[in-house]
Amino acid sequence: MTTPSLTTLLRDSRLAPHLRAAALKVKNGERITPEEGLMLYDEAPLGYLGALANHVREQKHGDRTYFNRNFHVEPTNVCLYTCSFCSYSRRIKKREDGWEYSLEDILDIVKQYDGKPVTEVHIVGGVLPQYDVPFYTELFRRIKAHRPELHVKALTPVEYHYIFKKAKISYEEGMRLMKEAGLDSMPGGGAEIFAPEIRDQIAGGKCSGEQWLRIHEIWHELGMRSNATMLYGHIEEYRHRVDHLEQLRALQDKTGGFQTFIPLKFRNENNELSHLPETSVVEDLRNYAIGRIYLDNFDHVKAYWPMIGRTTAQLSLAFGVDDLDGTIDDTTRIYSMAGAEEKHPALSTEDLVKMIRSVGRQPIERDTLYGVVEDFTDVEFAGDKEFRGYTSLPVV
Numbered sequence: 001m002t003t004p005s006l007t008t009l010l011r012d013s014r015l016a017p018h019l020r021a022a023a024l025k026v027k028n029g030e031r032i033t034p035e036e037g038l039m040l041y042d043e044a045p046l047g048y049l050g051a052l053a054n055h056v057r058e059q060k061h062g063d064r065t066y067f068n069r070n071f072h073v074e075p076t077n078v079c080l081y082t083c084s085f086c087s088y089s090r091r092i093k094k095r096e097d098g099w100e101y102s103l104e105d106i107l108d109i110v111k112q113y114d115g116k117p118v119t120e121v122h123i124v125g126g127v128l129p130q131y132d133v134p135f136y137t138e139l140f141r142r143i144k145a146h147r148p149e150l151h152v153k154a155l156t157p158v159e160y161h162y163i164f165k166k167a168k169i170s171y172e173e174g175m176r177l178m179k180e181a182g183l184d185s186m187p188g189g190g191a192e193i194f195a196p197e198i199r200d201q202i203a204g205g206k207c208s209g210e211q212w213l214r215i216h217e218i219w220h221e222l223g224m225r226s227n228a229t230m231l232y233g234h235i236e237e238y239r240h241r242v243d244h245l246e247q248l249r250a251l252q253d254k255t256g257g258f259q260t261f262i263p264l265k266f267r268n269e270n271n272e273l274s275h276l277p278e279t280s281v282v283e284d285l286r287n288y289a290i291g292r293i294y295l296d297n298f299d300h301v302k303a304y305w306p307m308i309g310r311t312t313a314q315l316s317l318a319f320g321v322d323d324l325d326g327t328i329d330d331t332t333r334i335y336s337m338a339g340a341e342e343k344h345p346a347l348s349t350e351d352l353v354k355m356i357r358s359v360g361r362q363p364i365e366r367d368t369l370y371g372v373v374e375d376f377t378d379v380e381f382a383g384d385k386e387f388r389g390y391t392s393l394p395v396v
């Protein structure tokens with residue numbers, strides 16, 4: 001996969017002056033403004049954005065491409081809120097169609113991973129009254145008592161805002177209680193689009209953009225780390241994406257607590273926004289690239305491959321992405337053997353490693369805080385006859 005290098009791009013005398021100016025800024029490690037961010041969304045071609053984003057990515061990480069082994073627990077798929085983009089939750093009126101796990105149910109799921117090489121549990125689900133401060137603090141304590149080294153990445157400001165309000169405690173007090181109970185980091189969900197004119201239409205009633213940012217800020221002030229997402233490609237306009245990126249960059253300047261930015265492509269099946277078309281792959285790659293260029297103070301940009309598919313995930317590695325997320329399940333061979341791997345959103349470690357290597361990058365297994373667990377660049381798998389290099393296509 002080849003995007004032109006930034007130097008090659010700048011040699012092109014036909015490059016429009018405003019695109020040249022933005023490219024030079026990126027080359028010199030200068031920050032682009034919100035106006036330039038909007039200009040990139042409105043006008044910049046894919047190849048140009050790839051050159052800029054790949055430059056930033058390779059300055060920060062070279063070919064290193066991270067992944068981690070985690071598992072997800074969803075305490076419930078019933079939710080009080082009714083976000084119009086959400087295909088996942090069951091309305092409270094239809095709660096009998098969903099599940100509501102008890103503390104013991106969740107601990108049983110955690111125990112199923114005993115002895116497996118996972119480093120993280122990602123806990124997130126719907127919002128319901130029984131999942132409150134005592135429930136979650138007890139859950140985190142019990143997980144840590146059972147498996148102390150397992151990193152607990154759990155809940156978003158959507159849940160925290162709700163449970164702290166219900167407990168009549170401040171965000172500061174609430175996040176301190178979570179830290180004491182064993183919460184290690186916060187995932188990036190619930191951010192959607194911060195601008196109220198969009199957020200009120202698609203995610204009305206849940207925490208505001210301002211509250212989402214404030215809870216992350218408080219968590220960072222406790223010395224802890226978190227991620228940030230942006231749900232794009234629904235009813236928002238480019239200016240709302242730039243505003244979202246700008247607010248994340250400003251908070252990161254203040255705290256430095258964000259690890260990863262994860263753009264989430266809106267998928268339109270089984271939700272109230274099914275009438276909206278989905279974004280194209282070109283638009284997805286442009287969006288990754290602009291995220292990488294704009295968020296100069298974020299170390300990582302992550303692609304969530306189950307949402308975009310494996311091929312786009314591979315392409316994203318040339319458009320600013322340095323981290324791939326999605327279930328790694330080394331029991332999935334049976335599905336691929338049955339010829340239905342695309343229907344099952346899990347890859348084996350071997351598949352993921354090969355997916356990364358086949359586009360010329362170096363796969364690195366990391367823990368949640370980006371400590372290296374294992375460098376898979378030269379690891380051989382049984383029966384391995386994998387081709388590791390590129391052959392350039394003949395130019396005719």
Ligand code: V47
Nearest residue numbers: 085086087187188189190227231264265266267304
């Ligand atoms: O907050 C919901 C989004 C998020 C749809 O931090 C949708 O490591 C697309 O945040 N189409 C949850 N997106 C997922 C999430 C996440 C995933 C992986 C890693 C991390 C991390 C965080 O999914 C929600 C919402 O923004 N979402 N519905 C949909 N129809």
Ligand code: SF4
Nearest residue numbers: 079081083086089126
């Ligand atoms: Fe779905 Fe989360 Fe909204 Fe609930 S708060 S409806 S789970 S996106």
